[in-house]
Amino acid sequence: MEKNFSNLKVILVEPNGPLNVGSIARLCSNFEVDELRIVSPKCDIFSLEAKKMALKGQKFLDHCKIFDNLEKAIFDCDLVLASCGRIDISKDSFFGSSEDIFNWILSYKKITNLAIIFGREDRGLTNGELLLAHKTFNIPTSQNNPSLNLSHAVSIVLYELNKSSKRNFKKELEVFNLASSKQIQDSFVEIEEMLLGVGYLLKHTSKVKISKFKNFILRANTSMHEMNVLRGIVHQINWYLTNSKKIRDE
Numbered sequence: 001m002e003k004n005f006s007n008l009k010v011i012l013v014e015p016n017g018p019l020n021v022g023s024i025a026r027l028c029s030n031f032e033v034d035e036l037r038i039v040s041p042k043c044d045i046f047s048l049e050a051k052k053m054a055l056k057g058q059k060f061l062d063h064c065k066i067f068d069n070l071e072k073a074i075f076d077c078d079l080v081l082a083s084c085g086r087i088d089i090s091k092d093s094f095f096g097s098s099e100d101i102f103n104w105i106l107s108y109k110k111i112t113n114l115a116i117i118f119g120r121e122d123r124g125l126t127n128g129e130l131l132l133a134h135k136t137f138n139i140p141t142s143q144n145n146p147s148l149n150l151s152h153a154v155s156i157v158l159y160e161l162n163k164s165s166k167r168n169f170k171k172e173l174e175v176f177n178l179a180s181s182k183q184i185q186d187s188f189v190e191i192e193e194m195l196l197g198v199g200y201l202l203k204h205t206s207k208v209k210i211s212k213f214k215n216f217i218l219r220a221n222t223s224m225h226e227m228n229v230l231r232g233i234v235h236q237i238n239w240y241l242t243n244s245k246k247i248r249d250e
Contacts, residue, residue, distance in 0.1 A: 008161075009035045009115040011073050013129065015150065016042035016121055022053025022061070023151035029057035031158040036064040037073045037115075070117070070129050071185060077115040079105070080181045082133035083157055085124050085147060098137045098157065102164035108176040116157060121150050128207075131214050132181050134221075179217075179227035187231045188214050194234055197241065 010033050015021050021043065028036050038045060045061060054061050067073040074080050081101060105111065117133060119125035130136050139156055141148060148156075179187075192210045195201040201209055217227075 007111065007113050008033050009037055009074075009077060009113060010154065010158075011037045011039065011070070011115055011117045012041075012150075013039045013070060013117060013125060014042050014120045015045070017150070018043045018045060018047045018050040019053050020121065020150045021045045022050035022057075024154050025050070025054040025057035025060040025064070027057065027151065027155050027158055028060040029055075031162050033060070033158070036060040037067065038064055039067050039070050039073050041066065070132060071182070074115050074117070074132060074181050077113040078176065078180050079111050079113075079178065080115045080117065080133045082117040082119075082125055082130050082136045083153060084119065084130060084136050084138045085141075085153070096135055096137050098139065098160050099164070101135045101137050102161050104135070106164060107174055109173040111176050116161075118150060118154055118157075127211060131211055131218070132185060134178060134181065134218060177223045177225070179222050179224050183224065183227050184214065184217060184222070187227055187234070190231065190234050190238070194238055194241075197238075 010024065010028055012021065012024065015038065021038070021041070025036060027033075044050070045064065045066075050061060051058060065073075105114070117125065117129070119129070139148060139153060188210060191213070192201065192206055195210075196203065196206060222230075
């Protein structure tokens with residue numbers, strides 16, 4: 001059984017080259033992507049340069065959605081992947097091979113909206129942006145020249161995903177129930193506030209510590225139910241902290 005990725009959203013973060021944007025619009029047409037989304041473009045994505053490169057992908061420029069931050073761009077996506085060109089991967093990173101990740105995607109019955117994020121041409125995605133993705137992968141290249149052109153990276157990823165989708169899987173497929181990126185992000189805003197309130201975290205180090213905790217949750221493939229349980233615990237602790245003085249006085 002082949003997998004259909006007609007629900008795929010390609011998301012570009014702050015692209016600064018209209019030629020790249022036009023080329024990627026054309027690739028979206030080549031691989032039947034559902035939608036092109038752009039976060040805070042740093043170039044004129046409707047310029048003549050972009051249109052010349054887009055050709056039959058012109059409709060993806062005409063109808064692309066523009067957002068002022070990445071969180072808003074993935075608000076309706078239940079599975080989010082991020083492409084990263086870094087080679088200095090720390091032990092705390094959660095990078096995987098694109099082949100393994102795409103095969104993992106294929107093990108699920110239905111994914112409503114799948115997003116793949118691509119970073120800036122000059123510096124990619126920030127650590128915080130990478131932590132908005134369920135899985136992060138990089139494209140292996142030469143150690144002497146590891147940097148890929150943005151549109152070339154998109155072409156490789158879309159080709160690999162399309163190739164994977166043609167494979168026949170005989171095993172029974174799982175029901176997709178991972179916590180969404182938005183659910184995880186919203187939960188960690190509350191968790192950070194609570195831990196700052198009780199003094200476990202300090203303002204100047206809270207982001208680093210929360211990132212490590214969030215990394216753990218992403219690696220664990222946490223389900224929607226598990227995330228709701230964690231969020232319920234946080235709500236109850238916050239309620240008690242707010243009302244404990246009243247309870248003691250009664």
